[in-house]
Amino acid sequence: MSADIRDSRRRGLHNDGGLALRAAAARALVPVITGKGSLTNLDDHQVVARDRALFKALCYGACRTLPRLEALADKLLVKPFKARDADVQALLLIGIHQLLYMRIPSHAAVGETAGAARLLDKEWATRVINGCLRRLTREATALQAEVDHDPAVALLHPRWLLKALRQAWPDDWRTICEANNTPGPMTLRVNRRHGDREAYLDRLVSAGIDARLCPHAPDGVTLKTPCDVLALPGFEAGHVSVQDEAAQLSAVLLGPVLAPRPGARVLDACCAPGGKTSHLLELFDIDLHAVDSDAVRLARVEDALTRLGLAATLTHGDATQRDWWDGTPYDAILLDAPCSGSGVIRRHPDIKRLRRPSDIPKLAELQARLLDNLWPLLRPGGTLLYATCSVLPEENTEQLQAFLARTPDATPTTPHDVAWGRPAGAGRQLLPATDSHDGFFYARLVRRAS
The missing domain is CATH 3.40.50.150 (Vaccinia Virus protein VP39)
Structure with a gap:
């Protein structure tokens, strides 16, 4: 047995997918919060297959709610993390997102997020993250009300973009923000060379996939719930593509x-x-x-x-x-x-x-x-x-x-x-x-x- 495996078992980390998942999500979020990269080429193969949907939900969800997460982190921390600890900052943000926006038991969101700091080689941060998240479980309502006085936090958009949207669309800017803050549906484009969308809708129903026809795009079908493209009938054969x-x-x-x-x-x-x-x-x-x-x-x-x-x-x-x-x-x-x-x-x-x-x-x-x-x-x-x-x-x-x-x-x-x-x-x-x-x-x- 290698020294690394013995050490991970000693710390209770062996085969602990929850910790590894959260550590991977924190690493993926670092380029975004530091302004050096995006999630465009997010690699979900760094986590096991069963955790990939949750991994993406953590990464994209934290990005979607980032203004509020960061405002709350500022309230929870006694002093900010140093620049070299952006991964720990990301981990805290992911923990806040879980508590406020995801159906994950609070004990798991707190314990596994704090424990994931060890996989970042920053065991000192486990106590800090644990304390911040436990305080949030007690004071979430009051803390959110406090930070939401800032419209940029409440609407989850940077101030410059809020201003631009308000100027361009004075009657619609809030609706635009609300739509931006909600994950978009999974919409398909049926390849008419292999049949029309009505016939493909029947194939989806036979596969147990609930969907509806798009009102404006004559080849479009929107799924009720997103799924893996490989679960779509005929995807690999080119019968359908994903397109808004x-x-x-x-x-x-x-x-x-x-x-x-x-x-x-x-x-x-x-x-x-x-x-x-x-x-x-x-x-x-x-x-x-x-x-x-x-x-x-x-x-x-x-x-x-x-x-x-x-x-x-x-x-x-x-x-x-x-x-x-x-x-x-x-x-x-x-x-x-x-x-x-x-x-x-x-x-x-x-x-x-x-x-x-x-x-x-x-x-x-x-x-x-x-x-x-x-x-x-x-x-x-x-x-x-x-x-x-x-x-x-x-x-x-x-x-x-x-x-x-x-x-x-x-x-x-x-x-x-x-x-x-x-x-x-x-x-x-x-x-x-x-x-x-x-x-x-x-x-x-x-x-x-x-």
Whole structure:
């Protein structure tokens, strides 16, 4: 028996999944609370299979409630932890989240969270965390009422974002915050090449999976309860993919342009991770060129297309440049532009910590460069669909207003007789809705023939 195993048994840690789970979640949270990384590539294989759902719930849940967790930690601690002890800080935050938001017995949340400090090689912190969490079990109501005087804490959003949402959506900003603070549902996109969504809904029912049809996306089905994708009938065979209802509307908006044009030449700029790319190929007989500047994410597009049995020309390139273009104009361009992600915070709660107000003008400048660079690649009479998963006007209505002012041959054709979203300048805005779609903006433009 190794010295490490003897030592772990002596400390009561051998095969203790509860402690290991919480220590792993604390390590995963450190990059977020220190502003150095996100949960985008969260690796749940560092915990045993039976604990992976709880591991993700701890990580994403703590990110979602971080403003209140940190405010309460400040009240509970006699003095703050040092910078080198960010893992212990994360562990305390995870413990607070369990006590306030999860159906975990308080004795387990306190004992196993405090004990996990030993797995971080910081046994001194067990007593500190234990004391903080035990105090919270006694004084939770009073302490929460005290910290919730701050709207940023009560609404779980940074002050700058609250201000931006309130200015943009004076009648809806609280509803947006509430939607952002609720995990989004798991929505599927049925591959019409293998049957319609009504038939797939029957397959889900036969598999014991409760679901409903999406009201706006004709290929969308929303599950009552999220599940592992491998439990979905036909997933590995490409019969279905995971994609939010709002994101599926890009194919709906391009449908009138592509359906009558077999072999249409289409560009999907900033295409990763490939959900919209594959949806277009499932529906239309087109020659699709997909470009992205991130080689790692572009590989995910290739994986998605392989699973679905689809093909496109994939290019690693910068859509603000044209060195990848062969000189032949496109019939249609989908520009799913890099943005703040302010419409998908419920799926990526670390955005609230990692995004900065100074990012918004930088993103708006990048979006403008993309629009200006790609527009000349469109044939006269062709269509460009601009999309973001943002709810901020600087990236959406104001961006399109400025583009139209400097682009005399661009005409908006965004439909306004649809049941989803609301008119927003030259486009249409969907706000995040609890138990429904994400926040998204679309603007469809046609290039007039000279």
